[in-house]
Amino acid sequence: MRKYATLARIKLTEEEQTRYQKDLEEILGHVTELTKVKTEGVEPMTGGTELRNVFREDAPGEKDVFAPAFPEESNGHLKVPKILDYEA
């Protein structure tokens, strides 16, 4: 549980871990019924549609629409936390 929550970048409290562990076991216990279904030779249904390769004009839309929704901005630039560290 801790492993997958960390992979999903979610911090869980001890109490949450215990509770979800139990829930997940129950859900996974239920879905194992699928092993009973014969699926040899069945193509997986990978989406909700059979459409492929839909194209459209790559036309510019409205300008300056998205920046206001961004948490931090500075001089017209979007600001993100530091991702690289270095030691001199």
Next chain:
Amino acid sequence: MKLNELTLKATVEGIKKGEFKALDVAKATLDEIDEREGEIGAYLSVNKEDVLASAQAVDNAIASGGKVGDLAGAPIALKDVILYKGYPATAGSKILKEYKASYDSTVSRKLREAGMVMVGKTNMDEFAMGSSTENSGFGGSSRQPAAFCGIVGLKTTYGAVSRYGLIAMASSLDQIGPMTKTVEDAAMVFKVIAGQDPLDSTSNSKAQYGNKILNPDFESIKKLKIGIPKEYFEGGLDSDVERSMQETIGWFKKNGFSVEEVSLPNTKYALSVYYILMPAEASTNLARFDGIRYGTRLDAKDLEELYLKDRGEGFGAEVKRRITLGTFVLSAGYYEAYYGKAQRVRALIKKDFDEAFKKVDVLLTPTTPTVPFKFGEKSQNPLQMYLSDIFTIPANLAGIPALNIPVKGREGKLPVGFQITGKAFREADILGLGMLYESS
């Protein structure tokens, strides 16, 4: 009858004929919200000035003899996953608490152009995960809540309505559909929002619906063959639901419909398939809520801590449970056993429908196995809660349209709904059948 209690059709016609003003309808709607919102908590945001101004604009257009749209003056609320420019779109989640839509979804734009008066954004389970608005559901998409509320809910064909500007949960399943008082009203809204959209590559060129969808030819509707899938009646139905279904089937037989039993043998696996695919797709879609792009950014020493903290605190219990489950079923060692298997069984479930639709045109089933449950009754047990979606999920997996219609004659009792499922892009069949039932 108060103006806010009219059907959409009566509202739009009344306004066009000048019997009352769009402004009066808007005021009556806002009064009702004022009176009952404290007790119900249906809305996350309502902007009264905007509501009154857009109603006034409709009245002005009519007074000056201008052309108005097909939904002119109709009060409509949007679920908080649908972007409406300038309004919050929180998906019911703390992680989007401060987010305001930067643009209109295609559905919002079409409704706006048709003259809708947007009343507000409605409350929901976080990222639509759930069945009771405790924690409103995509797997029960429009129909299960409609059945519980005694109203009409339409789940549209996958690809019939553009999802541009819809906050994505499970991309192979998500679909937008109307919830209304009558089937006729659902058809009116559907006609406006349907159609292919270059901004959503999953929207389909087959999504073309003419005026017949509003004025069905009942003689040809009566020739539709109805199938009753036996698997939906094998145990587990409330006696109230069971009785209502027998009455409904009886009604269609009495009215000259051909009714025959069909079989959808893989129905019993739908829930398991859904509860693998949906968390898998949601865990991927919800990766974008990382504390970087939207909403609140918490203090953290580095990027990893920021992700862990923002997502740990921003998401609620059900969302965290599903993202973790989704991450598990997509992980290297388990992918084929869970996700791959579920996709194959999904193909079999769709094939069941394809086979049934060779014999019949539509399917008639209950919408939910039980009458509505109480708030808090099921939130402690996820599996129990999931079971209330058991009859609505198969249509989502198969990508086909389905309609909840309230069973008549249950005044003073808890509502029961029946579901009509149709072939892909044949919304006209299920809506026409519903209109016939409702007009009798």
